[in-house]
Amino acid sequence: MALKGNLRDFSFTQLLNLINLARKTGTLILEGSGEVARVVFSEGKLAYAQDGADNSLATILFKAHKLSGAQRQIIQQKAGDISDKELGLLLINASYLSQQDILASLQAHFIDIVNHLFTWADGFFQFENDARPPEDKITVRLSLENLIIEGTRRMREMENLQDEIPSLDMSLKF
Numbered sequence: 001m002a003l004k005g006n007l008r009d010f011s012f013t014q015l016l017n018l019i020n021l022a023r024k025t026g027t028l029i030l031e032g033s034g035e036v037a038r039v040v041f042s043e044g045k046l047a048y049a050q051d052g053a054d055n056s057l058a059t060i061l062f063k064a065h066k067l068s069g070a071q072r073q074i075i076q077q078k079a080g081d082i083s084d085k086e087l088g089l090l091l092i093n094a095s096y097l098s099q100q101d102i103l104a105s106l107q108a109h110f111i112d113i114v115n116h117l118f119t120w121a122d123g124f125f126q127f128e129n130d131a132r133p134p135e136d137k138i139t140v141r142l143s144l145e146n147l148i149i150e151g152t153r154r155m156r157e158m159e160n161l162q163d164e165i166p167s168l169d170m171s172l173k174f
Contacts, residue, residue: 003127007032012117013152015125020044020144027131032123037113040133046142048133049110057084057102057138064105066097083136107140111147118151119158 003018007030015028023044030037040048053059062072079087091097133139 002129003125005125007120007123007125010125012120012125013148013155015127016144016148016151019127020148024127024129026127026129027133029126029128030117030120030123031125032120035123037117039114039117040131040139041144042139042141044144046110046114046144046147047139048137049113051113051116055109055137057087057106060109061091061097061102061105064108066101066105084138085136088138102138103140106138107142110140110142114147115151115154118155 003015012030018024019028019041021044025042025044026040028039028041030039035052037051038049039046056076058067058072058075061067062069067075075087079090082090088099088102091102092099
């Protein structure tokens with residue numbers, strides 16, 4: 001399935017529904033407003049996601065409060081060229097973190113990226129069939145149904161909020 005287009009014509013929600021229903025494997029690349037994101041799917045399930053920020057395992061674990069700033073810095077200095085899979089194994093084998101801690105942190109990070117993509121109303125997308133995440137990255141398998149429902153709910157809430165408060169530059173008076 002070669003799929004390219006504009007998010008104005010085919011929304012992110014519609015793309016996720018299509019990928020989910022067709023159980024596609026590949027990478028969805030989205031570009032818009034100076035941002036680029038890649039979302040990888042395996043048989044219709046979310047496997048990996050990255051945006052323009054630092055997507056290293058050490059940074060993700062730091063943001064999830066599983067590592068301190070000093071620990072993250074030490075890891076980046078001493079194991080700068082180590083892959084995420086190797087780092088994950090080292091942390092698990094040293095009994096510093098459990099496999100569940102790492103996977104939960106990655107899942108939360110990937111979900112945050114996907115939730116942010118629901119807000120994109122404009123931009124370009126391209127689906128590359130059978131494109132996989134980098135070999136050194138840890139993947140997960142998350143069902144898209146709940147992500148689609150939650151993303152749609154959040155977008156409706158945002159629209160309702162914008163109807164009530166047309167500009168966030170306004171001050172409220174009670």
